[in-house]
Amino acid sequence: VSHLKHWTLCLVVALMVVMATPCPKSCHCSERNGVVVQCVSRSLDQIPPDLPEDTVTLLLSSNRISHIPNQAFKDLRRLKELDLSHNHIESIDAGAFLGVSEGLRSLDLSNNQLRSVPKEAFTKLSARIRLSNNPWHCECSLQEVLRELRLDPETVNEVSCHTSVQDEYAGRPVIQVLDSGINFCNFHHKTTDVAMFVTMFCWFAMVIAYVIYYVRHNQEDARRHMEYLKSLPRSSQISKDFDTASTVL
Numbered sequence: 001v002s003h004l005k006h007w008t009l010c011l012v013v014a015l016m017v018v019m020a021t022p023c024p025k026s027c028h029c030s031e032r033n034g035v036v037v038q039c040v041s042r043s044l045d046q047i048p049p050d051l052p053e054d055t056v057t058l059l060l061s062s063n064r065i066s067h068i069p070n071q072a073f074k075d076l077r078r079l080k081e082l083d084l085s086h087n088h089i090e091s092i093d094a095g096a097f098l099g100v101s102e103g104l105r106s107l108d109l110s111n112n113q114l115r116s117v118p119k120e121a122f123t124k125l126s127a128r129i130r131l132s133n134n135p136w137h138c139e140c141s142l143q144e145v146l147r148e149l150r151l152d153p154e155t156v157n158e159v160s161c162h163t164s165v166q167d168e169y170a171g172r173p174v175i176q177v178l179d180s181g182i183n184f185c186n187f188h189h190k191t192t193d194v195a196m197f198v199t200m201f202c203w204f205a206m207v208i209a210y211v212i213y214y215v216r217h218n219q220e221d222a223r224r225h226m227e228y229l230k231s232l233p234r235s236s237q238i239s240k241d242f243d244t245a246s247t248v249l
Contacts, residue, residue, distance in 0.1 A: 022050070022052070023035075023037065023052065024037070024039065024048040024050050024051060026039060026042045026044060026048065027039035027042065027048060029052065032056075032057075033056060034054055034055065034056030034057070034078055034080075035052045035054050035055045035056060035057075036055075036056065036057040036059075037051060037052065037055050037057065037058050037059065038059045039058075039059060039060050039063070040059050040060070040061050040062055040063075041061075041062040041063070042063060043063060043064055044060065044063040044064060044065060045063070045064045045065060045066065046065060046067075047060070047065065047068070047069075047072045047073070051073075051075070051076060053075050053076065053077070053078075054078055055076050055078065055079055056078050056079060056080050056081070057079075057080065057081040058073075058076070058079060058081070058082050058083070059081075059083045060082075060083060060084050060087070061083045061084065061085045061086045061087070061108070062085075062086040062087070063086075063087050064087065064088055065084065065087040065088065065089055066087070066088045066089055066090050066091075066113075067089065067090065067091050067092075067093075068084070068089060068091070068092045068093060068096040069093050069096065070093040070094070070095035070096060070098070071095055071096075071098050071099060072096050072097075073096075073097065073099060073100045074098055074099035074100070075099070076099070076100055077099065077100070077103065078103065079100045079103060079104060080103065080104065080105045080106065081104075081105060081106040082100070082104060082106065082107050082108070082127075083106075083108045084107075084108060084109055084112070085108040085109065085110045085111050085112070085130065086110075086111045086112075087111075087112050088112065088113055089109065089112035089113060089114060090112075090113045090114065090115075091114075092114070092117050092118070092121050093118075093121065094118040094120035094121050095120070095121075096121050097121060097122070097125060101122070101123065101124045101125040101126075101127075102124050102125075102126065104125065104126070104127040105126075105127050105128065106127055106128055107125070107127040107128070107129045107130070108129075108130045109129065109130060109131055109134070110130040110131060110132040110133050110134070110155065110158075111132070111133045111134070112133075112134050113134065113135060114131070114134040114135070114136065115134070115135055115136060115137045115162070115163075116136070116137055116139075116141060116142055116145075117142075117145055118145075119141065119144055119145050119148070122145065122148060122149055125149070126150065127150065128150050128151075128152050129149050129150060129151055129152060130151075130152045130155050131149075131151065131155075131159045132152075132155040132156075132158030132159050133158055134159070134162075135162035135163070136159065136160065136161055136162055136163075136174060137161075137162065137163045137164065138161035138163070138164040138165065138169055138170075138174055138177065138184060139164070139165045139184050140165075140184045140185040142174070142184070143174075143178065143183070143184045143185060144185070146159075146174060146175075146178070151175075156173075156175055157173045157175065157176070158173070159173060159174050159175065160172060160173050160174060161173075161174055161177065164184075165184060169182065
């Protein structure tokens with residue numbers, strides 16, 4: 001009888017938990033030291049807005065999600081595991097993981113369409129992260145992001161440069177390139193320096209061209225003025241003409 005009461009009590013508590021935190025219509029929820037929300041392969045194009053606040057595991061893989069907005073998981077204070085793999089994610093807002101970053105233990109963003117992510121998106125994030133099989137563009141900002149992350153060691157070599165500021169590194173694992181001593185931020189600075197040099201050169205050339213134009217224009221004006229002066233009667237000729245006129249009179 002005591003065992004029956006015990007199991008009945010557990011069942012009642014479980015039902016109360018489920019009733020207190022309704023599950024999104026497109027997902028399946030279960031209780032396992034917190035709520036596990038499974039929304040795998042449901043053709044979702046955005047994060048469900050009505051997730052239970054006591055969710056500890058959120059599985060959103062194999063959907064059509066393309067963007068993670070600011071504070072997408074802000075009410076899920078107990079969230080430990082977040083799987084967003086095999087979606088169409090192209091962009092992540094800087095505040096996407098605000099509210100869950102400190103407690104999150106596992107974050108899967110593999111097999112998406114990410115080329116870059118803002119550094120601020122992973123601030124205070126201590127979770128083990130999977131970023132493999134995304135079309136990453138290897139440049140300075142990506143290097144700075146990866147430096148701060150705890151990448152999953154099993155998939156770290158699958159985080160590759162799809163494109164790069166230097167074409168020779170395309171197709172190579174990012175970590176392998178960085179470990180070889182390559183610093184993408186140096187390429188960024190060099191590119192900036194070249195751009196500044198070209199801009200200054202163009203500005204200097206314009207100044208020189210203007211000075212040359214100004215001098216030539218003034219020379220032309222001076223030449224015309226001299227020709228005008230030469231065309232005027234000389235003062236001696238005017239005097240002679242005046243004397244001749246006086247004699248006649």
